Amino acid sequence: MKTITIRLxxxxxxxxxxxxxxxxxxxxxxxxxxxxxxQEYGKLLKLGGNR
Known part of the structure; x- marks a missing residue:
């Protein structure tokens, strides 16, 4: 698991x-x-499959 740091x-x-x-x-x-x-990765995979 990775940690994402957000600066606010x-x-x-x-x-x-x-x-x-x-x-x-x-x-x-x-x-x-x-x-x-x-969800966004799933959309990316669908786009790649239509090429």
Whole structure:
């Protein structure tokens, strides 16, 4: 497993922490990013198969 580092200004960090407290996708950001990557990669594979 790899770690992705995201650099945010202090204001955005504070906003992000509030979003995480509210639940939703931001509470599970790692899972949300992994799902988005899988979806986009799937689209890429479909495009490559049509060439």
């Amino acid at each position: 200004p202090d204001v955005e960090v504070a906003m992000f922490e509030e979003l995480r407290k509210s639940g939703g996708a931001y509470a599970r950001l790692g899972q949300a990013i992994a799902q988005a990557v899988r």
